[in-house]
Amino acid sequence: MSASPSPRAPAHGHRLHKTRAIVLISAVLGLLSVILPTQAGAAALPPPPPTPVFGRTIEPLAAYVPGTTCDPTPKPGVVAFKDMILKRYGGVDWGISNNNCGVVQEHKEGRAWDWHMSVYSPSDVAKVNSLLNWLFATDQYGNQYAMARRLGIMYIGWNQRLWGSYRPQDGWRLMSDRGSDTQNHKDHVHFSFSWDGARKKTSFWHAPAYSGPLPAVLSVYKTTYNTQKGTVEYPYTLVAGRRYLVFAKHAYLYATQGAAGFAADPECSQSLTKVWSSLNLVDWLTHSDTYLDLKVNGQSTWMPTISTGGGCNLKDHTYAMGIAPTKTQKLNLRTVDVIRKDNRGSMAVEVREYQR
């Protein structure tokens, strides 16, 4: 179920001269062409997945970054998406990974998923339509394709058509007939994810754990974490059943020994070439995404308060994270770092307590 879509490079240049209206119309027409008609007697459109409450900050549509390396380990954002969809709609999991490393595709990087759904089954079609409508809907802030962006979906293959986040103006593009229902994506939906989406770094997974407007703040605790320390426990208790919003800010230096050092902040860090990323070499080697992150009671699902791309906030290095403790315990902080004594600097942490 390799997609091998051979999409062209992301469009730019002359396409920018098209009018917005033409872009919108073609996107809508493209959308309609793949949303198959619901047949008589078919199941009603099932409800889409639950949608977290989001602020205005949102990712742009994912760029096309084809799968070229060979690392089939399923990536956490793809696993979480698969679990969410199977729990909501049911259906059969046709897998995330393959070892087809000679072909340009994303399954061999563990960042694509095939959902077994048939274009010939009215109830399957209703489920896929429900999901696609949800992924492509404009949110209350006017962001088009809001959930697809928040999940980091790069392209979708279904019913012999491709929708690419890097070519939204082209809508659903017809693929040539490849001979079988599987090759034509008529017996499954293929989802490819951006690296941010695959690494679960996008905003969909980082919304504070609230189901409605934030209630009044019950208490605020502020402290400073010295990045030379390991786990530090503070005289402030996170109570089970309550909701917290934690803010952390400031960049610090790591690996200063024999070097000027590299900068890091609660979520992102500079690599050897001093390029900032939410992932670094250690993350790639360990299939983790937390190296040099600040952990608050074991959690590090930070969301930048100002997004400068790639899950980072390079403007003021401030991040937020929702915490809903299931057991009562003291606040503790630590950075995920093997050598701390060569670190220079600290991060400011503020915990705001709410109760439903």
Ligand SMILES: [Zn+2]
């Ligand atoms: Zn596939």
